[in-house]
Each structure stands twice: as structure tokens, then as C-alpha cells.
Amino acid sequence: MTDLADLSAAELLSAYRGRSLSPVEVTEAVIARIAAWEPKLDALWAYDPDAARVQAKASEARWLRGEALALDGVPGTIKENIRTKGVAVPLGTAANDLAPSADDAPPAARLREAGCVILGKTTMPDYGMLSSGLSSFHRLARNPWDVTKNPGGSSAGAGAAGAAGYGPLHVGTDIGGSIRLPAGWCGLVGLKPSFGRVPIDPTYYGRVAGPMTRTVEDAALMMRELSKPDARDGMSLPPQDIDWLALDIDLKGLRIGLQRDAGIGLPVEPETKAAVEAAAKAFADAGAIVEPVGPHITRAMLDGLDDFWRQRAWADIGALPAEKQAKVLPYIFQWAKGGQNLPGERVYRGMSQMMAMRDAALKAILPYDFILSPVSPVPSYPAEWASPINDPAKPFEHICFTVAANMSDQPAVSVHAGTTKAGLPIGLQITGRRFDDLGVLRMARAWEEMRGPIIWPRAPSA
Template structure:
């Protein structure tokens, strides 16, 4: 028997509809799971079981009255940097004042309107600028697959919560891989939508919010709600009528690119390469055409990106008092300080590399319907480290497969490809053409079918 806390959103909604389960008992099951696992995982911030129970009771009433909302009674979490009314937004750092937010940011508002039972916020590293569960404000977040390992980041708590069964729905944000990396290292489906597909506030170049779930069908149901319009995001796409639940697709005849070399950064480890190659062979056996996709990232692009983001981080941290600067995670402080003395011309040229990456990514992917690649070149790493290299002078060497889609506006999803010999998840990344978010989710669903079986979630 599947534990109630491990049921998908699709299964829960069906059970609520036929009366075999109620949101109240499901919420209690998820609370019990959290209380059992959270002392060792530390994935949550602003955990609110009392508020969740009130929301579950209200949801139960709507189901009994025959007036359910689209995601009524489904437990969810929301990343800490997505504002929820009445809860402070520390951005993962001890250097910020804890001022309660006055309203829900767009993703939180859409999930609340859809009837989700919001259990908690989820942890993140300082300013969201690490692929790690390390933070100066939050306790160290660990990976449920192996407590000595990192869940990744910056959507660290969301990755750990999803893998541990803290309910089926979790929302993260991604500006260089912050949804897909923890999804890959925790075995989840993590979608970075096309830029602007999901309204977010505040918005910024390349920044996206998206679902982190255990399967593509649940991610699609989240996207149906998250993609609804919100005037607060002036960079969002016009509303589009997308049949998010139409996930079945025949891959026969599709032209797929296989990228196993990003052009720069960490080399792909053998077990990761083998898993991605196996996925490509499965798609080919199902009738898709699979061809090599050439690398396109350069050292100039990666270093320019690093210059710009260091300076942007220092613009925030450098304004703080010395006492507050001392509270910032030392790794982040050392990294940001590298932007302190950069000339305006160098920062401008660094920012220009975002456009260079965009152009190169779109040109390289143009011949293909979708591109397959690793999410990360390496499996998860020690929980206490800020990145696989743990060197603030080399901060981006592990994000070379993920960051390009942020710059190019392309939708990109992580989906579980298999396990290493040591039992750690390996993420397959599927990147689509601009605005083809549904196509990317369909490819994720197709891979789930080709892969077969359920992911053996850690207990």
C-alpha cells in the first residue's frame, strides 16, 4: 500500500472526488511525514501545521458541497523567496531584516486560489546564489536519498521536501538551474518554464518560477494554475490557452539533439553520461531521431556571467553595514566581493554575455525539436559544501548545462533518469523551443513511460 503522504496530486484529487479520502486526513498524513523526517532534513521554513489544518478543513467542506477548486486540498510548499502574506522573506541570509510580506507573490497567490493546502515555505541559500542547501539563516538542508549529500539549490528545501514526501506539489525558482539542479539531485520533475510563462514578482532577467513534483502529470496541473496572468509582472507573457493536461505524445519522428559536452565546465562523470545515453537510446528505439548537439558555451561567456552576477550581488551586500555583512554566508561574501572593484566596462561586457549565451543556445538548438543533456555533470556532493567544487573563484562550473536556458528563454525540465551505483539520482534535462512548455512536459511524460516503473523514493 502506498502511504497517503506519497500519493500524487492526480491520485489525491480522484480520491477526494470519489470520497475515499479527505483533505483533512491527507494533511494529517503529510504532517506526520514532516514530523518524522524534518528533524534530519531541515527542508522547511515557517512551517504552519495549524494553518494547514484550517485550510484542509475548508477544502473538505468545498468537496462535500460539490464546489471544489482546481487543486483543492492538495498539500504544497512554496520556496522561501516567493512572498506569502504575513511571512518574512529572508532570502536565505541572516543579513536581512525579518519583515512580514503584505501579500502573496503571484505563484503563491495562484496556488492559494486553487485551493492548495500550504504547509510551509522551503529553505534556500543566501540570496539564492548557490546550488546548495547551505545558508547563513536556515539550518543545513540535506538530501533524503543520502543524508550526507546535498539536495542542491537554490530551491534546496523544495527538492528535499519533494523527495521526502512532504506532499506532492512544490514550487521553486530558477535563474541558472535552481529548480532543475535540486530536482535532478533529488529525483524529481522540475520545470523551468519559458521566461515570463509564470508571472513572478519581483521579476528579473532569466528568473522563472516553476513546479517541482514527483511526476510530469502533477507538474502540468501546477502549470495550469501558475501560468494564469498577474499584472504585477511586467515581463510576463500574454495569457495563452494551453491544454496543460494533454500530456500524451508519440515521439516517433521527433528530431532530438544529444548534448554531452556543454563546451566548458566540469566534465560529465561516467555514470551520468551512461544514464543520459541510455535515455537517448530509448527515445531512438521509440522512433525519434537522435543526433549529437554541439557544445556552445565558452569561457568568455561563463566568466562574463560570473562578473555580472558578482557585481550585482555586491551591489546588495556592499550597502550593508559591516555588522550585517559579517552575517552573510562566508562563501557568498567572498564570491560577491570579487565584484567590488570591477570596472563599469567589464560589468557591461559581462552582462552582454547573457545575450551571447542566448544567441548561441538558440542557434545550437534550432535544428532540433528538443535537446537531451545531463542536468548536472556530476551526482550530488557533500551536504556541507556550497557547490561540487566549493571554490568561490570557480562558482559556475557545474551549471553549464542548465544556465543557457535561462538566458535563452527556453523551457527546460529535469526528470529522473536513474541512480548511480551509490544510490544517488541522476537528472535528464530536456530543453525545448521557446514557449513550448507543454512540449517539454510531454517529453518528460514520454520519458517516464519509456523508463517504466516508479521511482524508488527514499524512506
């Protein structure tokens, strides 16, 4: 019999509607799941089960009155860099001051307005600049598929929480792969929406918020709410009437590019390559036209972005007093300090590589409706490492499949493609044309149906 903590948001809403389940009993089941897993995973911060119980009772009352909201009573979490009223925002670092937030940032506000039971926040690494659960402020987050392995990052706690069943709905953020990488390494659906599709505050070039869930339908349910307008984001897209739950797609005749190799960075590990090729074959067997597509980002693009992001990070970290600098994660401090003495022309040329990456990505997809690729060239790695090669001199060798979509505004989704012989998840990335968020969700749903169900890691005894 399925544990209540493992039910999808769609299943919960149906059960609430039919009065076969109550948000109160579901929330208690998720609290029990967290009690079993959290001592091993350390995915949460500002976890407040008592507040969740209060929210669940209020939701139950709305259902009984026939006044239920869009996601009423569905448990979920929010990444800690997304403000929630009354809760501080450490940004993953012990160097940050802890002052309660005055309001909910747009993604948190939309979920609260929709009636979600918000259990707490999920952990992240210092300043969100690692694909890892390593942090100077939070305890080390781990992957429930294998607790010696990394959940990825920077939406580290969200990846672990989703795979472990801390409710069905989780929000992450992504500026180079920070939703898709942990989703891929934890077996989740992780959507990086088109830039501006989900209002966010503060906004920054390439930075988005998006859903991390176990199913495509649940990601679509979240997008229906997260994509609602918010005037605080001056870079958000105009509101658009999208039927997010219209997930059917006719694969016949679709043109799909298959990118096996990023051209730079870590080589694609054989089991990862085989899983992505198997997915491409399934699409071809269903009638799509699948063709190989070559690499489209270069070493100059990746290194230029590294220069710009290092200098951007050092502008903040270098301004801290020495006692606070000493609290920053050493890996991040060493990486950021590499930007301290970069000449202005080099930083400018590094920033210009974002536009070069954008142009290359948009030209690459022009002949295609979608491009398939790995999310990461390798499966997860030791939990204590900051990246798959753990070298601050080479920090971005694993993001060569993910980062271009951030620069080009394109939607891209990670969806579980299979597991390695060691039982670690492999992520398939589906990238669409600019603003075709629904299209990538439809493709992910088609693959989800061809792939079949996932057997999730079992919770230890509490």
C-alpha cells in the same frame, strides 16, 4: 499499501472526487511524514501545521458542497523567496531584516486560489546564489536519498521536501538552474518554464518560478494554475490557452539533439553520461531521430556572467552595514566581493555575454525539436559544501548545461534518469524551443513512461 503522503496530486484529486479520501486525513499523513523526516532534512521554514489543518478542513467542506477548486486539498510548499502574506522573506540570509509580507506573490496567490493546503515555506541559500542547501539563516538542508549529501539549490528545501513526500506540489525559482539542479539531484520533475510563462514578482532577467513534483502530470496540474495572468509582472507573456494535461506525444520523426559535453566546466561523470545516453537510445528506439550536438556556450560567456552576477550581488551586499555583512554566508560574501572593484567596461561586457549565450542556445536548437543533456555533470556532493567543487573562485562549473536556457527564454525540464551505483539520482534535462513548455512536459512524460516508476527514499521512524 501506499502511504497517503506518497500519493500524487492527480491521485488525490481523483480520491477526493470519489470521496474515498479527505483532505483532512491526507494533510495529517503529510504532517506525520514531515515529523519523521524534518529533523534530518531541515527543508522547511515557517512551517505551520495548524494552519494547514484549518485549510484542509475548509477544503473538505468545499468538496462536500460540490464546490471544489482546481487543486483543492492537495498539500504543498512554496520556496521562501516567493512572498506569502504575513510571512517574512529572509532570502536565505541572516543579514536580511524580517518583516511580514503584505501580500502573496503571484505563484503563491495562484496556488492559494486553487485550494492548495500550504504547509509552509522551503529553505534556500543566501540570496539564492548557491546550488546548495547551505545558508546563514536556515539550518543545513540535506538530501533524503542520502542525508550526507546536498539537495542542491537554490530551491534546496523544495528538492528535499519533494523527494521526502512533504505533499506532492512544490514551487521553486530558477535563474541558472535552481529548479533543475535540485530536481535532478533529488529525483524530481523540475520545470523551468519559458521566461514570462509564470508571472513572478519581483521579476528579473532570466528568473522564473516553476513546479517541482514527483510526476510530470502533477507538474502539468501546477502549470495550469501558475501560468494564469498577473498584472504585477510586467515581463510576463500574454495569457495563452494551453491544454496542460494533453501530455501525449508521437515520438516518431521528432528531431532530438543529444548533448553529452558542455565544452566547459566539470567533465561529465561516466554514470551520468551513460544514463543520459540510455534515455536518448530509448527515444531513438521509439522512432525519434537522435543526433549528437556539440557545446554551445563558451568560457567567455560563463566568466562574463560570473563578473556581472558578482557585481550585482556586491551592489546589495556592499551597501549593508558592516555588522550585517558579517552575517552573510562567508562563501557568498567572498564570491560577491570579487565584484567590488571590477571596472565598468568589464561588467558591461559580462552582462553582454547573457545575450551571446542566448543567441548561441537558440542557434543550437534550431535544427531540433528538443535537446537532451545531463542536468548536472556530476551527482550530488557533500551536504556541507556550497557547490560540487566548493570554490568561490569557480562558482559555476556545474551549471553549464542549465544556465543557457535561462538566458534564451527556453523551457527546460529535469526528469529522473536513473541512479548511480551509490544510489544517487541522475537528472536528464530536456530543453525545448522558446515557449514550447507543453512540448518539454510531453517529452518528460514519454521518458517517465519508458523509464518506469521510482522507488522513493523511505521515511525514518518518527
